[in-house]
Amino acid sequence: MKYTLTILALAASLFTSAQAGQGEKVDLPAPQVSGVNQDGTTVNFADVYAKGPTVVFFYPKANTPGCTKQACSLRDAFGDLTKEGVQVLGVSFDGVEAQLKFKNDHTLPYDLIADPEGKIVDAFNVDRIVKGPMTLASRQAFLIKGDKIVWKDSKASTDQQAADIKRVLAETK
Numbered sequence: 001m002k003y004t005l006t007i008l009a010l011a012a013s014l015f016t017s018a019q020a021g022q023g024e025k026v027d028l029p030a031p032q033v034s035g036v037n038q039d040g041t042t043v044n045f046a047d048v049y050a051k052g053p054t055v056v057f058f059y060p061k062a063n064t065p066g067c068t069k070q071a072c073s074l075r076d077a078f079g080d081l082t083k084e085g086v087q088v089l090g091v092s093f094d095g096v097e098a099q100l101k102f103k104n105d106h107t108l109p110y111d112l113i114a115d116p117e118g119k120i121v122d123a124f125n126v127d128r129i130v131k132g133p134m135t136l137a138s139r140q141a142f143l144i145k146g147d148k149i150v151w152k153d154s155k156a157s158t159d160q161q162a163a164d165i166k167r168v169l170a171e172t173k
Contacts, residue, residue: 023153030144031123035113038099052085054144055165058126060136062094062102069158071108077162078109091120092137143168
């Protein structure tokens with residue numbers, strides 16, 4: 001019995017981890033929102049979408065282990081992504097100062113958007129996680145082409161975020 005439960009638990013963990021990063025193809029309107037980046041500059045998302053395919057990823061909290069892995073995965077693949085014309089925006093409930101520190105601490109080459117009121121989180125219909133006095137965004141990623149969300153990953157991976165995006169880009173060409 002104990003052996004069967006161990007096998008079932010292992011299979012469940014493998015199935016769950018296989019789901020992270022898979023996402024799903026969708027055809028949804030891309031939210032027409034704006035937010036303030038780490039430098040205090042307003043970023044109009046529609047202007048970013050107009051430059052090419054856009055990855056918008058949400059993370060719970062700047063400078064935490066999983067969020068750092070996710071952001072650095074996209075940083076490390078940024079050269080490959082920009083060759084494909086891809087824009088990247090990271091969004092969390094963190095304020096401008098925390099976003100700037102996160103960007104500087106990890107040499108992130110893309111904008112991080114401060115969304116302390118959650119208006120961008122709500123526009124993308126990202127789940128909120130409440131931990132005591134803190135409200136966090138759930139880890140999710142979106143690929144936008146033109147004015148449409150073409151892929152949504154509700155269980156975005158951490159260290160494999162860029163690989164997932166590259167795979168989806170190849171599939172949606």
